[in-house]
Amino acid sequence: MIANLSVQETGQPRPKLRRNEKHIVTKRRLFQAAIKVVGKYGYAGASVARITAEAGVAQGTFYLHFENRQVLLDQLLPAVGEDVAATVRERTSFEELSPEDTEVERCRAFFDVLKEMPEFFRILNEAEMFAPEAYAKHIDGIVTGYVRALKRGFDPDDPDGYTDEELEVIVHVLLGARACLGKRYAKPGDAETVPDYVMSAYSKLMRRGLFPKPATK
Amino acid sequence: MIANLSVQETGQPRPKLRRNEKHIVTKRRLFQAAIKVVGKYGYAGASVARITAEAGVAQGTFYLHFENRQVLLDQLLPAVGEDVAATVRERTSFEELSPEDTEVERCRAFFDVLKEMPEFFRILNEAEMFAPEAYAKHIDGIVTGYVRALKRGFDPDDPDGYTDEELEVIVHVLLGARACLGKRYAKPGDAETVPDYVMSAYSKLMRRGLFPKPATK
Amino acid sequence: MIANLSVQETGQPRPKLRRNEKHIVTKRRLFQAAIKVVGKYGYAGASVARITAEAGVAQGTFYLHFENRQVLLDQLLPAVGEDVAATVRERTSFEELSPEDTEVERCRAFFDVLKEMPEFFRILNEAEMFAPEAYAKHIDGIVTGYVRALKRGFDPDDPDGYTDEELEVIVHVLLGARACLGKRYAKPGDAETVPDYVMSAYSKLMRRGLFPKPATK
Amino acid sequence: MIANLSVQETGQPRPKLRRNEKHIVTKRRLFQAAIKVVGKYGYAGASVARITAEAGVAQGTFYLHFENRQVLLDQLLPAVGEDVAATVRERTSFEELSPEDTEVERCRAFFDVLKEMPEFFRILNEAEMFAPEAYAKHIDGIVTGYVRALKRGFDPDDPDGYTDEELEVIVHVLLGARACLGKRYAKPGDAETVPDYVMSAYSKLMRRGLFPKPATK
């Protein structure tokens, strides 16, 4: 881009770039508008009319950037999902924590992101239904990464440990739990942060299960 | 219903009660039709036209029984949800099991019901989005009952046990896990029963948490 | 229908019939409106909006009577075409004329109908393009009937006569000629009747071909 | 074009002529593209987007050469029609044939051209509807020339011959016949040449009319 700008001074190539940039800007605006609109009205309420109005362009413009409405909606989750995942990773990875604590922190970070970016909430939530393919792919990616991350915390030789298949199950449990807790305790309207007892309960469950054996003593 | 029809032939003074009954019957038929239609086409595809066609009544009739489409859709989850919950309870409660096993069985029973009544799957799944108020209420009810049920398995004096608030969190985790696992491993198209490793993973998690301390020394 | 009306007095069956009638009336109005609109704006200009406006109903009403726009357009030619054909037949058949005169009269009758029902003009003309299937079927029917009619005027043993295949060709020629002449000499804006020289030229061509052999002596 | 480009490198004073030439070349490309597109998709499918894409220029460029879409479409028939007419003339005129045979050959030549240049088929066919003014003018021109050509084969003193007005009618008949036969027997998908019986039927009609008088003997 810097290069481009310098070239402009030489003469002709400028317009093309300018135009191209503007085109990209418009596309981004449509995309951002879609995120906002889906966040507010849900996928079902995300009409092209609303999205273009929010973006401040004509309805027809939409179709210069996306083949049709669904194509845009399908791109929402990958983008937003990756954003969320990256942010969570970023806020978690560099810490020197035990695996349990890491998992708890991962969950807390997820809640924080949810509160910071309220429109992501609905996208994450509704994508499964309105962008099923994108959702399936997204989940696959998340699960794969998550399994890998979890494995790092396990003793591979533990005879009582989780098999690979079981680990996948566990990841689904964690994701389901996280989603459900998010809905309940990290709603856009709620307080700044999730209550402490949410994290403590989650932590306990991770550490010793639902029904700790006093006998383990 | 056959009785009804034969009575009508006796003349005009058809008793009011019969009318009322017929009215109720029609309402029930609309309701059942709605369940079937939502099960098949989802909430978004549950148009009044489809529901009335399935029920075998005129479109206008719909509005004699329900103020509008949403009102009916809002009633779907409470009914279906209670059905599912009751069935799960029924298949679990009478057993003489440890609390852990009970919880695992509860989860397995849920999966079984899902497979037996495929239309519930979609309703449970989509209700959150298309009938949010009903969903919230439904969840509240479930949580309350669930917390009570779980408490029975705990030692109330355990200093490391879960507080009431924490228990509620745990229930949300369990519900989320269950929902997520159901979507993944108990889809209508899948095999008869959920794979064993799903239940074993769930069981392990319930019994000793995610990261069992071999060091528990 | 007469029976229906008498039944009405007995009580309940009335509404149904009345409603049914009204429904049919609306459909007919849409149909007539379509004929008018296509006559005026052509198939390409026959939008659902124009048709329903002409019929005085809401746009949505259209779809209660026709699955979609094309379905109605496809029905136009069969109806109008049969109307035209029947009228031509009616005005021609009962006469005691020589085959040549019959053919000339058939053509003249066609022109008369065109002038009397100006909107048919465009439908006949444009159907080939906008309702190709209906057009093919229509033409097939016309050709078959026409060939049969022509054959009645021929000596089947004439060694110089037309074969069946050739007759079909001739019919296409006649139809093409008729259409082309209609366009030129029986346009809606023109005089009451087609000029005499049109018919005389047509007559001559039918009787002795384009280049009469003076040698025929 | 290659020459043009090399010249440009000499600097800014690129001769006006070159510009002009390029302009003309572009216009011609648009024109040819339009013929191709209309041949393939019909007038109705000949969007500016398709034409410019086929021509390899930007959409906006279109409007530097043609005031609007219709203006270009209106020019298609004159050009294509003249091409067809000239080819037919060329293949017919130099022959030493009787007038009857000439007419038959003219018709056959027309069919041949139709098969050789499939895109003309659609233009000729649809122009009447989508470019009515151009069509009327085109037909006028054709008729005038045709009448003149026919006259050469007639004995001007024959008291039973065709008057000038009648001749015009005859020409319309011939054109209509030709068009109709072309649509039926010379469709782009059909065999190489029109069946023999088509030409023989046409020939018979031209020579002795529809109902030859055995009495003429």
Place this chain on the structure above:
DNA sequence: TATGAATGAGGCTTCATTCAT
């Protein structure tokens, strides 16, 4: 009470045309 025809707002998409670059 039940019916089902009618309504009309609103959704998606296309495309001729304009205009800043």
Place this chain on the structure above:
DNA sequence: GATGAATGAAGCCTCATTCAT
């Protein structure tokens, strides 16, 4: 001149809801 992004009117169709019968 040339470009191509942007426009916005117009087209088709669906569907929740109303209302005369």
